[in-house]
Amino acid sequence: MVRPRMFDEEQAVDAAMRVFWASGYESTSTQALCAATGLGRSSIYNTFTSKRALFDLALHRYMELTSSAQLELIQRDDLPIRERVRRILWNAVEPGPGDPPGCLVINTAVELGPTDPELVELLDRDHAPKLEALAAAIRTAQAAGEVAADRDPTALADYVYVVLGGLRVAARRGASAGAQQSVIEAALQAF
Template sequence: MRPREFDLDDIVDAAMQVFWQRGYSATSIQDLVEGTSLGRSSIYNAFGSKHELYEHSLRRYQELKARKIAVLFEPVSVKERVRRLLMDVVDEELGDEKGYGCMTANAALELASHDEAVAVIVSQNYNYLEMVLYGVFCRAQENGEIASNKNARALARFVLSTIQGLRVLSKGCLGQNRRQLLLDVVDVTIDAL
């Protein structure tokens, strides 16, 4: 048996770009061959199937995006931390000239309702962000930044849904008002904390 002459992480990164751009259903094996520079047999031998490669790609995307929540631990007020997190989403959406969007949101909309494996990956990602937000809000309640009578778990879910809502709203709203529309959502969310 000949040893592999490629790095699996590099292949997953390349495949992630293809899936992110095209979506799962619109991506063919030929697209993956061209995007990864691997032959069909090498893709199947290394990953088993297009779907398994997609799962690896989605997890890789989430690993890369997980670093963005570090803003929630900065030494500023909780409202400023959440604002920075939301503004990162707004800036990402407004700067997305190719229209890729968020691969996790795309997976949720395209596949999660009928693909259990993808639903689990998406759910794990959302649960992780909810858990981080919940911890941040609990600490903010302890130090008096957020009223103690507010439900920290519900606030975490609200911010999570705001993030995903910003992503979907951004795709469906084009034109000059797009930035202001997204900023209005950010402002109302911060006011709710």
């Protein structure tokens, strides 16, 4: 008779996500995953089959959470475009409670991207809707006179995400909030 699972699989994936986010894929040991999830080694492997399978679930969970939050913010037409962009960028400076600094997607692209083109394709597919939504919001802001008409909306959207990536890397290395605030203010001058 198969014993029923006595744990919440989603909570285990969320806990593993934070460990991978803080330490990276290669540096995360099975023991660290056991400690974070409260599961034994056999429960992890019986449920998720491998460290990589658990990582993939954790990465998908991270992308689901961050992409939906960013898309929701981008689509808030009750806020001026500069304020939406400022909030997107500020999320790199002040992560949510219990969240490690940096970004699991960027960490993954740097760590595994050079050897895993399928993973890079997945990350690109996750990024595309946010980029398109931000470019569309910038076009709408241009029509409302918030952004100069001669600005390229796609280039501006790319710029915002490049700055966001840099801020997340800076946060990971311990940059001060003041230094990051200066970068955000400089980036907002593009609008």
